[in-house]
Amino acid sequence: MTEPVVDIRQLWTVFQNGDKQAVIHQDLDLTVQRGEVLSLVGGSGTGKTVLLRQMLGLEIPARGTITVLGRPVAELGQRGAASRVGMLFQQGALFSAFTVLENIAFPLRELGVLPAGLIRDAAMVKLQMVGLPPEAADKMPSDLSGGMIKRVALARALIMDPPLLLLDEPTAGLDPESSDSFCALLRSLHEAMGLTVIMVTHDLDTIFELSTRIAVLAEHKVIINAAPRQVVAFEHPFIREFFLGERGRRAMALLAPSPQLL
Numbered sequence: 001m002t003e004p005v006v007d008i009r010q011l012w013t014v015f016q017n018g019d020k021q022a023v024i025h026q027d028l029d030l031t032v033q034r035g036e037v038l039s040l041v042g043g044s045g046t047g048k049t050v051l052l053r054q055m056l057g058l059e060i061p062a063r064g065t066i067t068v069l070g071r072p073v074a075e076l077g078q079r080g081a082a083s084r085v086g087m088l089f090q091q092g093a094l095f096s097a098f099t100v101l102e103n104i105a106f107p108l109r110e111l112g113v114l115p116a117g118l119i120r121d122a123a124m125v126k127l128q129m130v131g132l133p134p135e136a137a138d139k140m141p142s143d144l145s146g147g148m149i150k151r152v153a154l155a156r157a158l159i160m161d162p163p164l165l166l167l168d169e170p171t172a173g174l175d176p177e178s179s180d181s182f183c184a185l186l187r188s189l190h191e192a193m194g195l196t197v198i199m200v201t202h203d204l205d206t207i208f209e210l211s212t213r214i215a216v217l218a219e220h221k222v223i224i225n226a227a228p229r230q231v232v233a234f235e236h237p238f239i240r241e242f243f244l245g246e247r248g249r250r251a252m253a254l255l256a257p258s259p260q261l262l
């Protein structure tokens with residue numbers, strides 16, 4: 001059996017708010033296999049962003065273990081995790097005083113091992129990979145559209161050629177056309193690079209367009225992690241509300257008919 005790319009066991013996340021404790025995750029388990037595109041869905045405040053940050057070593061859980069690419073995150077540390085895991089943050093998070101190319105190159109420059117010329121070349125390759133023209137290299141983030149900002153942030157997340165990519169609401173705030181083209185880009189990168197992708201999103205079109213699996217966060221844990229068709233058939237109030245409302249039915253029409261149902 002192949003080793004999972006991410007393996008989370010018995011995870012607890014507890015935040016202290018004054019003298020009150022807020023339990024976010026309680027005995028949460030999640031396993032993600034190589035090559036999957038896993039959509040992580042759940043209500044606002046259920047701890048999706050926190051879970052991604054924990055996979056990156058940016059936050060330490062109260063209890064439990066997180067293994068990423070065969071190593072415990074606690075052992076890798078932030079720097080170690082950052083070189084193996086690409087992250088597209090929920091708030092685009094480009095440095096406004098840096099050009100597009102400087103933004104993309106930032107993680108490589110931080111490493112401080114490659115000469116400037118090589119770093120520039122590597123960043124130019126990624127710029128092209130995310131479908132931006134070479135002229136975009138010297139633009140400032142304030143001159144970019146929302147779709148372009150997401151592409152630059154994606155190029156930066158991919159600069160180290162990480163085998164694992166984490167995306168937090170990658171298409172939020174994009175108009176439908178930019179959102180579709182960003183989805184198409186993610187799909188082609190996933191195919192070309194053999195990436196494993198974990199994506200937090202509320203966008204049903206994005207979910208059904210890209211996911212090989214969907215994991216649902218509710219009641220402080222992952223209540224189901226399965227193929228999209230199995231997840232939508234799972235009896236749970238959140239799932240019913242999320243997938244089977246009108247928007248959900250429209251997006252689900254994208255799913256090819258399943259052989260079992262014919």
Ligand SMILES: Nc1ncnc2c1ncn2[C@@H]1O[C@H](COP(=O)(O)OP(=O)(O)OP(=O)(O)O)[C@@H](O)[C@H]1O
Nearest residue numbers: 015016024042043044045046047048049050051090
């Ligand atoms: N550092 C922190 N200290 C205290 N509470 C925190 C901290 N980080 C997150 N929280 C709380 O944990 C909960 C989960 O936050 P998180 O940002 O992961 O939610 P989310 O599922 O990503 O929500 P959304 O869909 O709105 O982005 C929230 O109630 C948030 O206020």
Ligand SMILES: [Mg+2]
Nearest residue numbers: 048049050090
């Ligand atoms: Mg979030």
